[in-house]
Amino acid sequence: MQLDETIVPVIERLNSSGELRLVVLGGLCECCGGVVGLAGLSGGQSGRWGGVVLALVVAVVFLRDPPAPPTTSAEPPREVARVVVADVPWRSVVVPEGVEQVRYAVADRERAVVPVRGVDGVRRLVVVGGSGVEVVGRGGGVLRGVLAGSTVVVQDQDPAGMARLSTVDLTTGLERVLVEKVRLGALAAIDGLVVLQEGQECLRVFAGAGEETVHCPPDGWTVSLLTAGVRDVRWRETSPAEACANWFRLEPGGTPERVEAGEGACRAVGATWLDGWEITTGVTPYEAGAAYPGPLVARRDGRQVALDTTVLDAEVCGRHLYWLSRPRYPDQLGEVVRWRPGADRVEVLDTGGAAWPPRCVNGTLAVSTAGSRLLVLAEP
Numbered sequence: 001m002q003l004d005e006t007i008v009p010v011i012e013r014l015n016s017s018g019e020l021r022l023v024v025l026g027g028l029c030e031c032c033g034g035v036v037g038l039a040g041l042s043g044g045q046s047g048r049w050g051g052v053v054l055a056l057v058v059a060v061v062f063l064r065d066p067p068a069p070p071t072t073s074a075e076p077p078r079e080v081a082r083v084v085v086a087d088v089p090w091r092s093v094v095v096p097e098g099v100e101q102v103r104y105a106v107a108d109r110e111r112a113v114v115p116v117r118g119v120d121g122v123r124r125l126v127v128v129g130g131s132g133v134e135v136v137g138r139g140g141g142v143l144r145g146v147l148a149g150s151t152v153v154v155q156d157q158d159p160a161g162m163a164r165l166s167t168v169d170l171t172t173g174l175e176r177v178l179v180e181k182v183r184l185g186a187l188a189a190i191d192g193l194v195v196l197q198e199g200q201e202c203l204r205v206f207a208g209a210g211e212e213t214v215h216c217p218p219d220g221w222t223v224s225l226l227t228a229g230v231r232d233v234r235w236r237e238t239s240p241a242e243a244c245a246n247w248f249r250l251e252p253g254g255t256p257e258r259v260e261a262g263e264g265a266c267r268a269v270g271a272t273w274l275d276g277w278e279i280t281t282g283v284t285p286y287e288a289g290a291a292y293p294g295p296l297v298a299r300r301d302g303r304q305v306a307l308d309t310t311v312l313d314a315e316v317c318g319r320h321l322y323w324l325s326r327p328r329y330p331d332q333l334g335e336v337v338r339w340r341p342g343a344d345r346v347e348v349l350d351t352g353g354a355a356w357p358p359r360c361v362n363g364t365l366a367v368s369t370a371g372s373r374l375l376v377l378a379e380p
Helices: 043-064
Strands: 008-013 020-025 029-032 035-038 081-085 091-093 112-117 123-129 132-139 142-148 151-157 162-169 175-183 187-190 193-197 203-207 212-215 222-228 233-238 246-250 270-274 277-281 296-300 303-308 311-317 320-325 335-339 345-349 359-361 364-368 374-377
Touching (some): 132 142, 175 193, 187 222, 277 311, 303 320, 311 359
Antiparallel strands (some): 020 029, 162 175, 233 246
16 A cells, blocks of 8 residues: 555654554544544545554554553652741841842851952852852853862853863862863862763762763663752663663762662652651643642652642751742742651741742852841751
């Protein structure tokens, strides 16, 4: 049988459930959920092409569908109560004049790193605390700082998107240039370790003493979701040929090791672990219209707890898991929420207004608010 040249099949995946849509241009044929319907064709044409269309759909299902993820008999997620906590012992950090975008300021118990812009138009990255105010970076581009231990990782990005990456030791004042010029991607830093992702293929790892190594996954795998934890740096590696992602962690002085992850982390866009619980962030279907990831679910020994529906940047700090709940689009402002493993409620922390995603800095929780306030919680 020769296929009519005026009928061109185009196959598109609609969602992660495996539902497919097949559109035949010139005849308009749709196959959804295994139901075949032909429109715009005469009865003879429908019978002629129905077998061809069905065969195409079956072939696509078997040839293009990735392997299904593992399934378990875990109970459905249990909902938890949501309560507001007003008496949070926040400490408000006094920021210098000329602060520029307070959402990028960070702080721990002793000091704060704040991007400012002077009357001369020059941008500076200053450290407030201890002996006063210390300038650790300056330039005409965008300045960002990450506080990791007693080191500030300085990102100086020009208008073309190229950045200079360096570190400044706040104890000795010594500056070390990690990369003179790089198109900056994701960056994660903890005390004694800086990891840079330029593309999707490899990670550049800088140890505390200055050594640089490169980690690349096997052929066909890509790197994404680089994040900093309390004591390690984590990332995800995926392959189109595999149903499940692999999660890895790296500690200072160590080598990358694969994390033994459960079913929940298989296709998650975020994963962390606390007190035996695996907490993952899922992907809301595109057709649901959600701008940010969700839901956030905690799992342990067959138990599942639904913590939230839409979240940003869930991370462990102290005894709790913290995240930004119900973020607005596009400014990413929302509510700061936390959960203690095993609790039957999540707590919405009063920050005096909308806030940006919380960050754990040297064991201290730091939160920037829309009212240009920088708050820290010493015992998170």
